[in-house]
Amino acid sequence: MNALPPPFSLNRRVLAVDAPPIPEAQAWKGLYSGDAGPMIDLSQAVPSTPPPTAMLEMLARAALNPEASRYGPILGDPALRAAHAAETGRLYQAPLREAEVAITAGCNQAFVTVMMALAGAGDRVILPVPWYFNHRMVLDMLGIEADILQARPETGFVPDVAQAAALIGPSTRAIILVTPNNPTGAIYPPPVIEAFATLCRAKGIALVLDETYRDFLDPGAPPHRLFQDARWSETLISLYSFSKAHAIPGHRLGAILAGEAVIREIAKLLDCIQICPARVAQGVVARAIDSERGWREAQGAELARRAQATREAFARVPGWQLHSAGAYFAYVAHPWPQRSAAEVARRLALESGVLALPGPYFGTGQERHLRFAFANVGIETLRALPERLQLLS
Numbered sequence: 479m480n481a482l483p484p485p486f487s488l489n490r491r492v493l494a495v496d497a498p499p500i501p502e503a504q505a506w507k508g509l510y511s512g513d514a515g516p517m518i519d520l521s522q523a524v525p526s527t528p529p530p531t532a533m534l535e536m537l538a539r540a541a542l543n544p545e546a547s548r549y550g551p552i553l554g555d556p557a558l559r560a561a562h563a564a565e566t567g568r569l570y571q572a573p574l575r576e577a578e579v580a581i582t583a584g585c586n587q588a589f590v591t592v593m594m595a596l597a598g599a600g601d602r603v604i605l606p607v608p609w610y611f612n613h614r615m616v617l618d619m620l621g622i623e624a625d626i627l628q629a630r631p632e633t634g635f636v637p638d639v640a641q642a643a644a645l646i647g648p649s650t651r652a653i654i655l656v657t658p659n660n661p662t663g664a665i666y667p668p669p670v671i672e673a674f675a676t677l678c679r680a681k682g683i684a685l686v687l688d689e690t691y692r693d694f695l696d697p698g699a700p701p702h703r704l705f706q707d708a709r710w711s712e713t714l715i716s717l718y719s720f721s722k723a724h725a726i727p728g729h730r731l732g733a734i735l736a737g738e739a740v741i742r743e744i745a746k747l748l749d750c751i752q753i754c755p756a757r758v759a760q761g762v763v764a765r766a767i768d769s770e771r772g773w774r775e776a777q778g779a780e781l782a783r784r785a786q787a788t789r790e791a792f793a794r795v796p797g798w799q800l801h802s803a804g805a806y807f808a809y810v811a812h813p814w815p816q817r818s819a820a821e822v823a824r825r826l827a828l829e830s831g832v833l834a835l836p837g838p839y840f841g842t843g844q845e846r847h848l849r850f851a852f853a854n855v856g857i858e859t860l861r862a863l864p865e866r867l868q869l870l871s
């Protein structure tokens with residue numbers, strides 16, 4: 479990486495933020511000798527399969543349509559907005575409408591946009607630690623102060639609503655939750671999510687729920703019942719990613735679900751940030767939401783099996799303690815209290831050929847933990863983990 483300083487002064491808030499962390503960990507791959515076997519890359523969370531062939535064919539055909547090369551509506555193509563509202567409504571057993579949806583270039587862009595809509599520099603939000611590192615980077619670069627809510631291994635990394643209540647002050651604008659969680663994999667029980675919403679409503683602040691991994695839960699039970707409350711939009715902003723569920727992270731599609739008044743303000747931001755979301759995949763995803771539901775459910779079932787294989791793998795290795803696992807991730811305490819998580823992760827890559835991310839990428843106080851994105855690889859590879867982990871002493 480070029481270590482030269484910028485040639486002119488840049489925004490001090492951007493300069494103060496660390497470089498994106500995943501490339502650092504991925505560079506360890508190049509230092510691995512290969513002696514323990516092929517590298518098992520459990521670093522960045524990526525779908526382990528391409529989208530279904532029928533969807534790839536639809537994408538190819540959509541790219542040939544000249545209409546896809548033109549600008550589209552700021553908030554996204556109506557067909558995708560309607561389809562996302564209908565599918566979310568189906569999963570959460572609640573009536574949702576196209577007017578309550580904005581389509582974005584991925585869930586990361588949804589988060590930046592929502593934060594810009596909610597808060598200005600000097601305002602505050604409540605953020606559980608460990609956090610998804612891009613959330614923290616966004617807040618720091620926008621000058622939004624984060625009040626930290628500890629999520630602890632003893633409670634399965636589910637944050638406590640009473641502790642959140644104690645952090646709320648006059649400048650607090652929102653509580654941010656990610657469930658299923660990145661990095662811990664924790665799945666917050668519906669009553670906990672609902673208690674956070676009740677608190678937010680009482681305090682007149684927003685609950686921002688990042689539900690990127692919602693499709694990897696049991697499809698028979700809604701992840702929460704917030705949308706069933708006719709007044710949901712007074713509190714909730716729900717963020718979604720089409721990247722993982724549809725295995726199309728390169729097509730950059732995500733969504734914001736919020737009340738119409740919020741969506742109207744968000745349109746101003748999206749007009750400046752993206753003008754319109756990329757068009758080729760929008761019409762395809764609008765159709766695939768129905769036509770590929772079976773494929774997505776099969777992927778969800780496969781990930782549940784991988785989560786179980788990961789639990790079984792760590793149970794077989796002395797010293798390692800899996801503290802939580804779900805959807806895409808396992809969050810695991812390593813056996814060496816005197817070693818930094820970065821040292822353990824680096825040595826794990828170099829000596830065992832297993833790439834995981836050190837806990838401190840996800841916040842302060844995470845030195846004992848590593849994140850393993852088990853969704854990246856098949857069950858046979860996960861079964862090989864104990865042998866690999868035991869190479870490290």
Ligand SMILES: Cc1ncc(COP(=O)(O)O)c(C=O)c1O
Binds near residue numbers: 523584585718721727
């Ligand atoms: C919690 C969470 N939110 C958002 C994203 C980004 O999703 P997208 O590809 O839709 O921008 C990720 C990706 O890893 C994530 O883990």
